[in-house]
Every structure is written in structure tokens, then in C-alpha cells.
């Protein structure tokens with residue numbers, strides 16, 4: 001029996017083949033070459049200052065179902081930016097997360113900060129597609145990739161001027177991310193194979209992330225207290241979705257998370 005991750009990736013591949021039929025890679029590559037140049041996302045994450053917030057445009061999730069009815073993803077992203085976010089993550093996976101490249105386009109047009117295409121990247125076509133739609137960053141999930149593909153997609157992203165957030169959930173995956181030379185390493189508290197959350201994952205893995213890499217705590221950050229905890233454990237960035245889309249003012253919620261990080265750093 002396959003894992004949840006296997007199921008999600010199978011659906012992603014089907015959707016991808018349909019897009020590839022409509023727009024062959026050669027044409028997509030031209031779009032990528034003509035896209036707005038990528039911002040230097042890595043520089044923003046390594047800059048001094050308090051914890052960096054990656055704020056996510058997230059409509060639904062396989063574990064929680066519908067989270068928020070987001071009528072205006074660009075407006076939401078603009079609120080995050082006004083609240084001090086360093087980057088916007090836009091889920092583009094359709095079947096389980098309700099995302100789309102349309103959301104990515106809308107956000108890209110509105111904000112001036114780096115935009116992360118958050119999806120299950122398993123094919124070079126998707127990386128070119130990310131750049132064609134103006135992404136500055138992509139997510140690479142180590143659990144979904146063998147070493148060969150991980151290396152190829154990482155290299156391709158870099159060649160296109162993008163940075164990669166390389167996501168791990170356990171020690172073995174972390175070793176692979178470090179060996180790859182990943183500069184942005186995300187520890188996802190959620191195991192994508194089972195959807196279970198392990199709130200201690202970041203604290204356990206962070207000591208093994210070399211200090212010259214950016215440590216990102218991902219998932220299940222419910223509020224300022226959780227930011228304080230991961231910053232004390234060494235996080236220099238946090239990736240937050242649900243708590244921002246289900247709260248009141250996204251701008252104030254974003255600012256409150258960053259404030260908590262600031263307080264924990266000093």
C-alpha cells in the first residue's frame with residue numbers, strides 16, 4: 001500500500017501530464033526566459049534581523065480539509081507583506097490543497113517580496129513552470145525524491161536563478177539535504193507519509209543542521225508561543241499557513257509572529 005505522499009504525487013503527476021500536453025516544455029522554457037527575473041531570496045533569509053516569516057496562501061489540506069475560503073489570494077499576500085513577511089508561500093497543488101498556478105500568478109503580480117511555489121516537485125517541467133510563473137523559490141521535499149532527482153531539480157532551480165527550500169522530516173532526510181548543499185533547510189513537523197505531526201521534530205533535528213544553512217521550522221506553528229519555542233531551538237525562519245488563514249487579521253497575525261521571534265532572539 002502506498003503512503004499519503006505516494007497518492008498525492010500520483011495525482012500531481014496526472015495533472016502535470018495534462019499541462020505538458022497543452023504547453024510543451026520548449027514553449028514553457030521561453031516563458032521562463034521572459035519572466036520577471038528572480039529575486040535573491042537567499043540573501044533575504046541570511047540578512048540579519050529577527051525571525052523571517054514565510055506566510056502561506058493555503059486553502060485546504062489533506063489533514064484538515066477546507067481551511068479558508070480565500071477569495072482574493074493576492075490581497076491576502078499583500079496583507080502578509082504589510083505585516084512584515086519575508087516571503088509568500090503559495091500552494092499550487094490542486095487536488096489536496098486547492099491551489100493553482102493562478103494563485104501563484106495573482107500573488108506574484110501583487111507583492112514585491114520573494115514568492116515560493118509550494119508543490120510536490122517531481123519533474124523538471126514543474127521547476128521551469130515555477131520560474132515561468134515568476135517564482136523566486138521552490139520547495140523540494142526530500143521524502144518525495146531520490147538523490148538523483150533531488151540533485152537535478154536543485155541544480156535546475158539554481159540555474160534558473162531560484163533558491164530551493166529543501167524539506168526534511170527525519171535524520172536520514174536531513175543528511176541528504178546537507179550533502180546536497182541545500183542553503184535553506186526546512187524541517188517539516190508533519191510527516192507527509194502519514195500526516196502525523198511531531199512538534200519536537202525541529203528541536204531534535206536543528207542541532208544537526210550546519211550553522212551556515214538557514215534553518216526553517218515548518219508546519220503546526222499555531223501562534224507566537226510556538227515561534228518563540230522554535231527560535232530558541234535555532235530557527236531563523238518559520239513557515240506558517242493555517243494559523244494565518246484561519247485567524248482574524250492576517251496582517252496583525254503575521255506581525256505578531258515576527259514580534260514573538262524578535263523577543264525570543266534578544
Ligand SMILES: O=P(O)(O)OC[C@@H](O)[C@@H](O)c1c[nH]c2ccccc12
Pocket residue numbers: 056058118119120141167188218219220221239240241242243
Ligand atoms: O498550515 P501549517 O501547519 O502552518 O503548515 C504550513 C506548511 O508548513 C505546510 O503547508 C507544508 C509544509 N510542507 C509542505 C509540503 C507540501 C504541502 C504543504 C506543506
